[in-house]
Amino acid sequence: MEEANRIFNQNSVPTYSTPEQAVKTYLYMYQYKRNLELLYETSEELPVDAAPPKRPIMVIMRNAAVENRELLNEAEAKKLLECYDFPVVKTAVAKTPDEAAAIAMQIGYPVVLKILSPQIIHKTEVGG
DSSP, X not given: OHHHHHHHHHXXXXXXXXXXXXXXXXXXXXXXXXXXXXXXXXXXXXOTTOOOOHHHHHHHHHHHHHTTOSSOOHHHHHHHHHHTTOOOOXXXXXXXXXXXXXXXXXXXSSOOOOOOBTTBSSGGGGXX
């Protein structure tokens, strides 16, 4: 085995002491290759006159400013991303259990309920 390792190393073929080291190196090389592909990926060409709708963006930003907030809530952030054609999960705000049930029927199941509060930015902060 030592002789085989020596021959491989002389010919620039990597060798590893354990299968785990070989797999770890392979995964690292795969991730590196994938990162390079993403780096050189050509983005979609947009028309020169393509621009997001200004009014909904201004409303979102103005509401946050009026409330003296520096952060957007999740629903606002998703609306903003939609304006720039980022794919987002369908989101709606319900203020009562009946509204939540009606929205769930409209969207279709399964659904997820999340808290929406200016005092709670991340649900993990309150054990959610």
